[in-house]
Structure formats: structure tokens, C-alpha cells
Amino acid sequence: MCLTVKRTTAETVVRTPPFPSVRSFITANVVPAFWSRNIPTALNFLRKRKALVVTSVRSTRTSSMFFSGEQRTTVLNYPAAPKGQSRRIWELDFLRGFAIILMCIDHLMYDLAYVFADVWRARGGAADAIARFACHWWAHEGHWIGRTRDVVQVVALCVFFGLCGGSTIFSRDNLSRAMKTFLAAALVTLGTYFASMLGIIEEEDIITFGVLHMLSFATVIVTAVYALTRLAKKRGDLVFFLVSAALTGIIFLVNYLISRATIEPNRWLMFLHEDLADIDWTGGDYFPLIPYLGYAFGGAAVITLLYGAGKSLFPKGDGVWNKPFRFVGRHTLVVVITHQVVNMLLLAVVTALFVDFGNFVIFG
Known part of the structure; x- marks a missing residue:
């Protein structure tokens, strides 16, 4: 499966693409298992490490000539600086x-x-x-x-x-x-x-x-x-x-x-x-x-x-x-x-x- 990461100043968006790569298309049968097992595991690991904070998970149905299934979008925010610390220069x-x-x-x-x-x-x-x-x-x-x-x-x-x-x-x-x-x-x-x-x-x-x-x-x-x-x-x-x-x-x-x-x-x-x-x-x-x-x-x-x-x-x-x-x-x-x-x-x-x-x- 192809995983893309989009960075903005306020948030990081991790999502599965609506149009997977050729490799993902060939392995279409593996994609559901990969998403359901590996991605949540990775997010939980990052959340426990306090590296990312999951703020929302959105699911949509996507249908195209190459792919038909569920697209899930997870919005992640970087946590605020710990108390007593700052991001000053x-x-x-x-x-x-x-x-x-x-x-x-x-x-x-x-x-x-x-x-x-x-x-x-x-x-x-x-x-x-x-x-x-x-x-x-x-x-x-x-x-x-x-x-x-x-x-x-x-x-x-x-x-x-x-x-x-x-x-x-x-x-x-x-x-x-x-x-x-x-x-x-x-x-x-x-x-x-x-x-x-x-x-x-x-x-x-x-x-x-x-x-x-x-x-x-x-x-x-x-x-x-x-x-x-x-x-x-x-x-x-x-x-x-x-x-x-x-x-x-x-x-x-x-x-x-x-x-x-x-x-x-x-x-x-x-x-x-x-x-x-x-x-x-x-x-x-x-x-x-x-x-x-x-x-x-x-x-x-x-x-x-x-x-x-x-x-x-x-x-x-x-x-x-x-x-x-x-x-x-x-x-x-x-x-x-x-x-x-x-x-x-x-x-x-x-x-x-x-x-x-x-x-x-x-x-x-």
C-alpha cells in the first residue's frame, strides 16, 4: 500500500490515497489487512511516545476504475511544548x-x-x-x-x-x-x-x-x-x-x-x-x-x-x-x-x- 504524508503548519495528515500505485493495485487483496493491522499499530506507538496526538479519524467510500473500498483519513497534531518549555529562539x-x-x-x-x-x-x-x-x-x-x-x-x-x-x-x-x-x-x-x-x-x-x-x-x-x-x-x-x-x-x-x-x-x-x-x-x-x-x-x-x-x-x-x-x-x-x-x-x-x-x- 502507498502511504502519503502531507505537512502543514498546524497539523500532519496521514491518509491512504484514493488512487493507489500500481504495486498497491496488484496487491489489492493485501491492502485491507495492511491498513487494519499496521497503521493502527504505528499510530498507537507514536501516541504512546507522545510524538503525535490523534485528533480525528474520518472514513469515506471511494470508487474508481482501479480501486473500490474505504478511505480513512487520520488527522494528527504535534503536541504542545511541555510546561516550562517553549519554542522560542x-x-x-x-x-x-x-x-x-x-x-x-x-x-x-x-x-x-x-x-x-x-x-x-x-x-x-x-x-x-x-x-x-x-x-x-x-x-x-x-x-x-x-x-x-x-x-x-x-x-x-x-x-x-x-x-x-x-x-x-x-x-x-x-x-x-x-x-x-x-x-x-x-x-x-x-x-x-x-x-x-x-x-x-x-x-x-x-x-x-x-x-x-x-x-x-x-x-x-x-x-x-x-x-x-x-x-x-x-x-x-x-x-x-x-x-x-x-x-x-x-x-x-x-x-x-x-x-x-x-x-x-x-x-x-x-x-x-x-x-x-x-x-x-x-x-x-x-x-x-x-x-x-x-x-x-x-x-x-x-x-x-x-x-x-x-x-x-x-x-x-x-x-x-x-x-x-x-x-x-x-x-x-x-x-x-x-x-x-x-x-x-x-x-x-x-x-x-x-x-x-x-x-x-x-x-x-
Whole structure:
């Protein structure tokens, strides 16, 4: 008997053909026995191994010049991933987590340089050396440590915002994800505003359009472009790749032109470009749409090109060495919201225990 297998994205269909091959026609008397004995045995074996799940069995009568009898169609579905596992692309989670960890370290250096540096430098020794490193990391004035920070920042931003744009092609609920991110961004803005009113931070440290604001807007914009390119059903991925690549170039070109133009700043336009904002400096994170939306579209183009099939390109191995990075990459929103609180508390405890006993600095 001839057995055919048809694969689709959602199911696998195993069926006996209505027009058997010549060999099956010659052995027509064997076909009923083969079907009734071997096929059920094979399906039961796969079902016990949890490789396939039988969802339905349909029987129809078929009559032709070559064959007359019953045709049976069995629809099989691959089972869902076991609880605690997922079908995510591990290297993308790893890269996202790596970029987030770099951001946490960068902000840890900021907190040490601008909040705890005086106490640490007064201690001398190793504490003074660490505080000096943090100060050079941020206010480098040409120091090699500061130049290293500039390179690390560019790499982390490219990876992080690029993955933000690329993730839209895998997520089925981008608008909900964008709304959650925007609500979190609004809470961060309100939190830093009240902290400024209480004198905990300076007014220029209020986060008005930070990384979460940028992520929420970028998710909506890239999702809208992706949805429009889906109208070209047969060439949707190619169209999205070309449009994303073109928008990347356009956004960076606009960034170049704005940075060299003389434009009257307007505080209400600070979400577009830093040269349009009526601010001298902000200590809080600030990521306007231009040029960072270009990173998102650039990442969308690259990920569409490399991961259009939705499959990992690298072997995962045992996964132990990259598990912490993947964990952070899967919980980006929580880490971004909480990491500064964790940083400040960590530095306060270390200061009170090892640098200036009993002095938590931030509670003084």
C-alpha cells in the first residue's frame, strides 16, 4: 500500500490515497489487512511516545476504475511544548538578556558615580579605585574607560532595539505587549516625577521618554508596517525586509539632517529627536524615536532575513551556560522596571557594611 504524508503548519495528515500505485493495485487483496493491522499499530506507538496526538479519524467510500473500498483519513497534531518549555529562539533571548545585563551594569556605574562616589572615594583603597572607575565610565573626558563605555553602549542599543523590532514577526499579540510596556513607562515617569518633588532625585533626572516609552512606540510602529506588508501574501517577508531596510536608511538620514540643521527646539517634540527637545541634559534615560526607531527597523530586517522560518540557527547544547542570559531576555520588562531599585539598594547595603559602616547614603 502507498502511504502519503502531507505537512502543514498546524497539523500532519496521514491518509491512504484514493488512487493507489500500481504495486498497491496488484496487491489489492493485501491492502485491507495492511491498513487494519499496521497503521493502527504505528499510530498507537507514536501516541504512546507522545510524538503525535490523534485528533480525528474520518472514513469515506471511494470508487474508481482501479480501486473500490474505504478511505480513512487520520488527522494528527504535534503536541504542545511541555510546561516550562517553549519554542522560542534561544539565541535571540540570549542576545536580549546580554544587552539588558550590559544596561544594568551601565546604570550601576551611573549610580555609583553620581550618588555614592564621594563616600567611596573618602574610604580610599579599593573603594576609591572602584569609584574612580565609575566616574571615568560616565564623565570620561577622553579617558579610555569612557571610550570603552561609548562602544559598549552602541553595541547594547543596537542589539536591544534591533531585537525589539525583530520580535514583532514572532509575537501574535504585539499591541497588548506595547500597551503593557507603555503603562510601565507611564509608571516610571510618575515615579521619577514624585521622586523629584520629594528631593530624592534632581528635576533633570525625571524620565520623560526613556527606553520603555521608546519600546512601546517602536512596537506599535513596526507592527503596523508588518501588518501592511502582510497584504502581499506571496511575498510578504520579502516586502517587509525591503521596507524595513529602506526605513532604516531613511531614519538615519533624517537623524543626520536634523543634527546639522538649525531648528527652534520645542519641549513637546522631545520624543522625536534630542535636538528638537528644549533640554540641555537629562540624567534619566532618554531615547527619542529618531534615531532609535532606525535600530528597531534594522533589527526587523536582519531577523526577517535570518529567522524568517522561525527556527534557531545555532545548537542550544545543554543550555546551562546561557540560561541566566535567556532568563533575563525573557523577562525584559520586569528587569528594566526594577533594576535601578535593585542597584540602589545593593550599593546602599554594600556602602553601609563595607565602606562607611551604618551609612546607607540614600536614606541619609
